[in-house]
Amino acid sequence: xxxxxxxxxxxxxxxxxxxxxxxxxxxxxxxxxxxxxxxxxxxxxxxxxxxxxxxxxxxxxxxxxxxxxxxxxxxxxxxxxxxxxxxxxxxxxxxxxxxxxxxxxxxxxxxxxxxxxxxxxxxxxxxxxxxxxxxxxxxxxxxxxxxxxxxxxxxxxxxxxxxxxxxxxxxxxxxxxxxxxxxxxxxxxxxxxxxxxxxxxxxxxxxxxxxxxxxxxxxxxxxxxxxxxxxxxxxxxxxxxxxxxxxxxxxxxxxxxxxxxxxxxxxxxxxxxxxxxxxxxxxxxxxxxxxxxxxxxxxxxxxxxxxxxxxxxxxxxxxxxxxxxxxxxxxxxxxxxxxxxxxxxxxxxxxxxxxxxxxxxxxxxxxxxxxxxxxxx
Amino acid sequence: xxxxxxxxxxxxxxxxxxxxxxxxxxxxxxxxxxxxxxxxxxxxxxxxxxxxxxxxxxxxxxxxxxxxxxxxxxxxxxxxxxxxxxxxxxxxxxxxxxxxxxxxxxxxxxxxxxxxxxxxxxxxxxxxxxxxxxxxxxxxxxxxxxxxxxxxxxxxxxxxxxxxxxxxx
Numbered sequence: 001x002x003x004x005x006x007x008x009x010x011x012x013x014x015x016x017x018x019x020x021x022x023x024x025x026x027x028x029x030x031x032x033x034x035x036x037x038x039x040x041x042x043x044x045x046x047x048x049x050x051x052x053x054x055x056x057x058x059x060x061x062x063x064x065x066x067x068x069x070x071x072x073x074x075x076x077x078x079x080x081x082x083x084x085x086x087x088x089x090x091x092x093x094x095x096x097x098x099x100x101x102x103x104x105x106x107x108x109x110x111x112x113x114x115x116x117x118x119x120x121x122x123x124x125x126x127x128x129x130x131x132x133x134x135x136x137x138x139x140x141x142x143x144x145x146x147x148x149x150x151x152x153x154x155x156x157x158x159x160x161x162x163x164x165x166x167x168x169x170x171x172x173x174x175x176x177x178x179x180x181x182x183x184x185x186x187x188x189x190x191x192x193x194x195x196x197x198x199x200x201x202x203x204x205x206x207x208x209x210x211x212x213x214x215x216x217x218x219x220x221x222x223x224x225x226x227x228x229x230x231x232x233x234x235x236x237x238x239x240x241x242x243x244x245x246x247x248x249x250x251x252x253x254x255x256x257x258x259x260x261x262x263x264x265x266x267x268x269x270x271x272x273x274x275x276x277x278x279x280x281x282x283x284x285x286x287x288x289x290x291x292x293x294x295x296x297x298x299x300x301x302x303x304x305x306x307x308x309x310x311x312x313x314x315x316x317x318x319x320x321x322x323x324x325x326x327x328x329x330x331x332x333x334x335x336x337x338x339x340x341x342x343x344x345x346x347x348x349x350x351x352x353x354x355x356x357x358x359x360x361x362x363x364x365x366x367x368x369x370x371x372x373x374x375x376x377x
Numbered sequence: 378x379x380x381x382x383x384x385x386x387x388x389x390x391x392x393x394x395x396x397x398x399x400x401x402x403x404x405x406x407x408x409x410x411x412x413x414x415x416x417x418x419x420x421x422x423x424x425x426x427x428x429x430x431x432x433x434x435x436x437x438x439x440x441x442x443x444x445x446x447x448x449x450x451x452x453x454x455x456x457x458x459x460x461x462x463x464x465x466x467x468x469x470x471x472x473x474x475x476x477x478x479x480x481x482x483x484x485x486x487x488x489x490x491x492x493x494x495x496x497x498x499x500x501x502x503x504x505x506x507x508x509x510x511x512x513x514x515x516x517x518x519x520x521x522x523x524x525x526x527x528x529x530x531x532x533x534x535x536x537x538x539x540x541x542x543x544x545x546x
Binding site: 153163 | 419
């Protein structure tokens with residue numbers, strides 16, 4: 001018997017449908033997302049994600065800000081991992097200005113971005129556990145995240161909105177004390193990953209809730225334009241760090257973990273494995289940290305890039321984050337567009353939620369790891 | 378048979394999980410008991426903005442650098458010659474708009490910095506008027522707040538612990 005279809009069907013036996021608002025104040029929507037669900041009994045017949053509750057118009061705001069000030073606004077897109085946002089904007093602007101960050105700055109960019117990926121995936125791990133009903137991993141995940149935030153606080157002065165990666169380089173330097181603390185954290189963190197596997201990844205209850213739920217085949221995932229761990233969970237090997245390396249990612253040795261079936265558990269486990277790879281990258285980058293300047297020469301206080309357009313994309317924690325930047329030669333961007341991974345990942349929900357049960361909605365939604373700050377911008 | 382297998386594997390996973398949490402039970406807690414126990418942030422931490430009228434030269438670079446236009450100031454004029462004097466007549470910061478990005482501090486040309494991020498992180502305001510800090514010559518580093526009812530400046534209500542010397546580069 002298939003439970004995914006309403007039992008009562010046929011002429012004269014149509015079931016009354018019910019409309020349910022999931023969100024925008026539901027704690028499991030991870031922000032202010034509203035899902036309009038049409039239910040037949042317990043089965044979803046129609047779902048639509050409704051966004052726009054956190055729209056701040058940063059793309060438009062940037063048209064009136066100088067390039068240095070724009071970096072501050074980029075922090076507010078994906079606030080769980082703000083470092084790749086800074087990086088994507090700076091790479092696009094640097095392309096326009098035809099400058100390149102010095103090697104030490106590039107290594108620091110890699111280190112901070114990968115630490116941010118770990119911090120961001122730890123939020124996912126903790127909150128996804130809570131969504132499914134496991135509270136304990138959340139406390140452990142946030143303990144480790146706190147250590148990364150402490151590292152950031154010591155390095156760039158903020159815990160969430162860093163404004164660390166600047167045009168042509170990075171804002172501040174690391175000292176021996178910081179690198180020692182960072183290594184200490186990595187050593188502490190590696191065995192913790194095994195604990196997460198015991199607590200959550202291979203827990204039979206968690207497996208029953210997530211394995212085989214919300215399956216996205218490789219082709220569907222590619223057709224909807226998914227990126228990041230959501231795409232790799234379906235088995236498609238696409239990673240900007242490999243396909244179009246930036247900041248010297250080609251010199252680091254790391255694997256791109258892939259899922260098998262594209263179910264919620266595959267997307268989840270892809271992220272857990274990515275944390276291991278990030279640890280590897282940070283270790284390698286710390287070991288081979290070159291000396292030298294932090295800032296490229298010739299970055300003006302009020303930069304005026306030559307007229308033209310540039311596109312730069314990075315592998316952010318949640319996927320392929322792209323910035324399209326048009327300059328008319330003035331002090332502010334003429335137009336800026338963000339290819340936000342969360343926004344594009346969210347669209348597939350209306351397709352894959354149909355036919356699922358209400359209880360699975362949270363499991364599927366949580367596995368996409370959306371941040372509404374980036375969806376609405 | 379499958380039923381018993383499921384039950385036994387679930388209970389084994391339950392025990393495994395409890396074993397991990399049990400080991401942490403006997404380790405010192407990492408939680409900071411916030412209101413009674415307060416951490417001091419790192420040197421570079423960007424907390425509440427403070428201003429020093431004594432060193433300010435009223436150049437206005439901080440106001441230009443600010444991405445959210447939360448800084449306003451006016452330079453003094455000489456009473457006789459009516460020329461601009463490099464001293465601030467008044468200076469105001471809207472902390473409700475502040476991004477805590479540090480660009481104003483970086484733009485400030487004086488030494489020590491006239492506007493800088495202190496280590497204060499306990500920023501809670503009970504009214505919107507409290508968010509706008511004003512400075513005039515002779516005001517404390519934390520600034521004062523304009524009370525529209527009393528038509529006078531008063532000290533900010535909820536301000537706690539200004540660690541003014543730290544983090545001032």
